[in-house]
Amino acid sequence: MTARRFRDSARYWRTPLLPGADLLTAEYHEHEFAPHWHEAYTIPVIEDGAECFRYLGAQHVAEAGTVPVINPGELHTGSRAVDEGWRYRVMYVPVDYLRDLASGIADRLQPLPWFGADVIRDPDLARRLSLAHRLLEADADRRRAASGASRIARADASPVTDIDVLAVEGALLDALSTLLTRHGRTREAPLQPQMNDPRVETMKSLLAADLETPLRVADLAQAVSLSPFHATRLFTEASGLPPHAWRTQLRLQRALAPLRAGASIADVAAASGFTDQSHFTRHFRRMFGVPPGRWQSA
CATH class of the missing domain: 1.10.10.60 (Homeodomain-like)
Structure with missing residues (x-):
């Protein structure tokens, strides 16, 4: 049986529950990202297929269920690693937000969090990030509908209709704090x-x-x-x-x-x-x- 080929489809959106952040729900097949960087932390979770990307001098492959975090300001690329392409959800989290969260967890001021170059293979973390992203998206859709904007129908839309904002924020804090406590570190000295x-x-x-x-x-x-x-x-x-x-x-x-x-x-x-x-x-x-x-x- 041939796997479904993803189409090039991307939706950016924002939410007041994660101030200053951009969020992305997307799937790609033909599109290839040129070398670029973001000023925020790039926190994706691959939900299907696989992505390959060059980052910190090495080529990486992120398959379904992985979390390939990119640190702010670091150059990287992106393209399909398998014939069907890849589908993922991404949070572009502002530096100050994640640093403040790390300081809150430690109950003291923390240096800038940093993440290793290797793709994070932590299925539980991937599940938490995916859940938080879906809840944030469903809440954003609800807000648009309540403000009179037209609701966009999507095949992968979250089935959540009765949304508790406390639950959404709780899922977000749970996902990002899990990322920090399990995989966060301080920035390493540059090699060159x-x-x-x-x-x-x-x-x-x-x-x-x-x-x-x-x-x-x-x-x-x-x-x-x-x-x-x-x-x-x-x-x-x-x-x-x-x-x-x-x-x-x-x-x-x-x-x-x-x-x-x-x-x-x-x-x-x-x-x-x-x-x-x-x-x-x-x-x-x-x-x-x-x-x-x-x-x-x-």
Whole structure:
């Protein structure tokens, strides 16, 4: 019997029960995520199929029932690992939220939580995360319906109709605290000395200062007293991306706040330094799996 092939379908949404977070319910077959990072913790649970991704210098495969956590700011990719593709649920949890939760668990201030590069194979944790995500989604649907918005029918929609918000929050705290207590650690020192090279930080600051201003490699090289070749090589080895690609990722991250606030896509594209809206949309889709209009409508 041939397994069902997943389609490329993604739904981003948000909830006041997890402030500042984006949540994703998706399945993918053809889509491949270009190298990118998120400013939040990426906490997925694979529900079917399998995903492969490159992360921290190695190739990984996450099959159904696993939790491939990505730390904030870390470069990674994503594509199908099996013929049918993969289906998953993801929480993009803000750094402050998870750090505050870790401090609450320990009853004292904690450093930034960090997670190892290996895919987490903990079926009980996967079940807790999936349950919390489904309850959050069902509650978000209920809120939209109550506010008069049209309810979107989905084949995988949670059957929950009578939702207790205390139960939803309880499931969320249970899932994330289980992740922290079983698998959280503090950040390890970088393996490569150039990752802390102040010249790399100088170049990043120059790239980030004004995203609309065109820059040349010579500008970066002059700022750190290196040749263009050596400046580019140092930056790429430290960040995992050449300067132009790193700046594109930063532009996409900076675009999220105005999109959330309701700014037009054309205005956001221009303010973020993209040549036009189609250029912005193409890069946005490669990173988030949906065009910016669909992401914004969440």
